[in-house]
Amino acid sequence: MISNSKARELPARFITFEGIDGAGKSTHIAFVADYLRQRGVQLVSSREPGGTSLGEKLREILLHEKMHLETEALLMFASRREHIAQVIAPALARGEWVISDRFSDASFAYQGGGRGMDLRKMEQLEAWVHPELQPDLTLLFDVPLEVARARLDATRELDKFEQEQAEFFAATRNEYLRRAAQFPARFRIIDSTQSIAAIQVELAHLLDALLEKSDAAS
Numbered sequence: 109m110i111s112n113s114k115a116r117e118l119p120a121r122f123i124t125f126e127g128i129d130g131a132g133k134s135t136h137i138a139f140v141a142d143y144l145r146q147r148g149v150q151l152v153s154s155r156e157p158g159g160t161s162l163g164e165k166l167r168e169i170l171l172h173e174k175m176h177l178e179t180e181a182l183l184m185f186a187s188r189r190e191h192i193a194q195v196i197a198p199a200l201a202r203g204e205w206v207i208s209d210r211f212s213d214a215s216f217a218y219q220g221g222g223r224g225m226d227l228r229k230m231e232q233l234e235a236w237v238h239p240e241l242q243p244d245l246t247l248l249f250d251v252p253l254e255v256a257r258a259r260l261d262a263t264r265e266l267d268k269f270e271q272e273q274a275e276f277f278a279a280t281r282n283e284y285l286r287r288a289a290q291f292p293a294r295f296r297i298i299d300s301t302q303s304i305a306a307i308q309v310e311l312a313h314l315l316d317a318l319l320e321k322s323d324a325a326s
């Protein structure tokens with residue numbers, strides 16, 4: 109987690125980054141953090157599962173141990189509860205922006221879509237853990253499965269989720285796209301088959317618009 113010290117009077121914003129593994133969100137979260145900091149936004153950059161000392165321990169377990177799908181969902185939300193309590197809510201209360209590599213949409217997509225957990229149970233967990241909090245903006249990095257797979261294979265040792273089969277990722281991606289259609293005001297879908305440079309141009313436009321709107325609201 110990193111925070112900066114430059115000040116710009118803007119209403120706090122919560123931005124989340126989503127997509128199947130290999131879609132490119134971690135590459136772009138660093139760009140977004142730099143872009144906003146250079147424009148005077150005080151922000152906290154974090155991730156899920158993780159973002160706190162307890163959350164990072166849960167992340168190790170979640171990414172490497174097999175477990176019942178509902179245990180997996182409960183641990184994701186346990187990590188999230190801690191993340192909200194220790195990081196997200198305090199930062200927003202201080203007026204800072206929070207950018208998070210994944211949030212609850214990932215639970216809907218992976219545990220709901222990918223693993224097939226009843227989405228009504230997921231909604232209950234969401235209503236329990238963060239009844240009032242939703243991201244202001246969710247960037248969904250969308251790519252065909254083969255593109256994501258090729259990127260992952262080229263770069264690293266795969267964790268438990270990354271080792272899943274194509275059907276799992278197809279269902280995960282479908283659930284992300286279903287949620288984007290369900291919440292169009294919050295989601296922006298980024299075509300992540302574009303080059304990194306082209307995506308950065310698109311992100312810069314989007315962030316400029318958000319900064320302008322935030323300036324007007326301050």
Ligand SMILES: Nc1ncnc2c1ncn2[C@@H]1O[C@H](COP(=O)(O)OP(=O)(O)OP(=O)(O)O)[C@@H](O)[C@H]1O
Binds near residue numbers: 136300301304307
């Ligand atoms: N638009 C792109 N074009 C080509 N390569 C890309 C693009 N975006 C990301 N990559 C490369 O793909 C690999 C995976 O990217 P990254 O780690 O950002 O994905 P991710 O979606 O965060 O994956 P995970 O969720 O598993 O962490 C990296 O090597 C990155 O450089």
Ligand SMILES: Cc1cn([C@H]2C[C@H](O)[C@@H](COP(=O)(O)O)O2)c(=O)[nH]c1=O
Binds near residue numbers: 157184209210269
């Ligand atoms: C928050 C969240 C995450 N996951 C999965 C998705 C990814 O495969 C890993 C996290 O790895 P990343 O490289 O940091 O993206 O966890 C999930 O299944 N459910 C969730 O709620």
